[in-house]
Amino acid sequence: MIKSTLIKATEAGAKVMQEYFQKEFKISNKEGINNLVTEADHASEKAIFEVIQNDYPDDFILSEEAGEKPSGSNIKWIVDPIDGTVNFAHGIPICCVSIGVEQDGQMIMGAVYNPFINEFYFAQKGFGATLNDNLIKVSEETEVVKSCLVTGFPYTYLDQPNGPLEVFSRMIRKGVPVRRLGSAAMDLCWVAAGRFDGFFEHKLNAWDSAAGFLIVEEAGGKVTDFSGKTYSPYQPHIVASNGKIHDELLDWINNK
Numbered sequence: 001m002i003k004s005t006l007i008k009a010t011e012a013g014a015k016v017m018q019e020y021f022q023k024e025f026k027i028s029n030k031e032g033i034n035n036l037v038t039e040a041d042h043a044s045e046k047a048i049f050e051v052i053q054n055d056y057p058d059d060f061i062l063s064e065e066a067g068e069k070p071s072g073s074n075i076k077w078i079v080d081p082i083d084g085t086v087n088f089a090h091g092i093p094i095c096c097v098s099i100g101v102e103q104d105g106q107m108i109m110g111a112v113y114n115p116f117i118n119e120f121y122f123a124q125k126g127f128g129a130t131l132n133d134n135l136i137k138v139s140e141e142t143e144v145v146k147s148c149l150v151t152g153f154p155y156t157y158l159d160q161p162n163g164p165l166e167v168f169s170r171m172i173r174k175g176v177p178v179r180r181l182g183s184a185a186m187d188l189c190w191v192a193a194g195r196f197d198g199f200f201e202h203k204l205n206a207w208d209s210a211a212g213f214l215i216v217e218e219a220g221g222k223v224t225d226f227s228g229k230t231y232s233p234y235q236p237h238i239v240a241s242n243g244k245i246h247d248e249l250l251d252w253i254n255n256k
Helices: 002-020 039-055 085-089 164-173 184-192 206-218 246-253
Strands: 027-029 036-038 060-063 067-069 075-083 096-103 106-114 119-124 129-131 149-152 178-180 198-201 222-224 238-241
Touching: 002 039, 002 075, 002 096, 002 106, 002 119, 036 039, 036 085, 039 060, 039 075, 039 096, 060 206, 075 085, 075 184, 075 206, 096 184, 096 206, 106 184, 106 206, 119 184, 119 206, 129 206, 149 164, 149 184, 164 178, 164 246, 184 198, 184 206, 184 238, 198 246, 206 222, 206 238, 222 246, 238 246
Parallel strands: 060 075, 149 178, 149 198
Antiparallel strands: 027 036, 060 067, 075 096, 096 106, 106 119, 119 129, 198 238, 222 238
């Protein structure tokens, strides 16, 4: 039942995205420069909530725009109604709906759907990961220098030592291709599908990664924080890879 609700909710949000895409809609700015929220984000979130709350009215929901709707339930739905809002607002089709389902503090299910390229990613803990119902797996690359990586930059961050720009600069100066696409959920799914060998980012929120990190793990990859510890979407740092380059990628990130 949870799986069918998750799929319905993800599809409902994606349908709203399609209705608004490349049309005029209201855009406002949250805290920080270029931290956009659109009329479409709110409409997608509303459609997703209606599906979840119809089937599971007592469950906990954490969503990017609405924040927390707490409850005593051991099930939590973690929702990003549009991941890649800046892309979406500019008519760039690298954006998606992302929904993770957590039970008793463990991610058990995740779905990410980009309707513009017709890619629906799904994972259930212990059952593998799929793209449009076909099993996917991570890449076989074993060296960072031969890898194709992807990252993201937060819109506001302190110019800290070994921060996003320093790590990015260190890699590209050594000839490592590092892309920046603007949707963490899509980045994670493309690691899971073997298109990228690794992904790292300094500042994510739970709704950015909740579904995607499980999809990577279920595709055979590895996800940790910057210290190599078990990943939690409630802390900001993430490294996701095919597993084979993971330790070396951590060394690059930590400048070892």
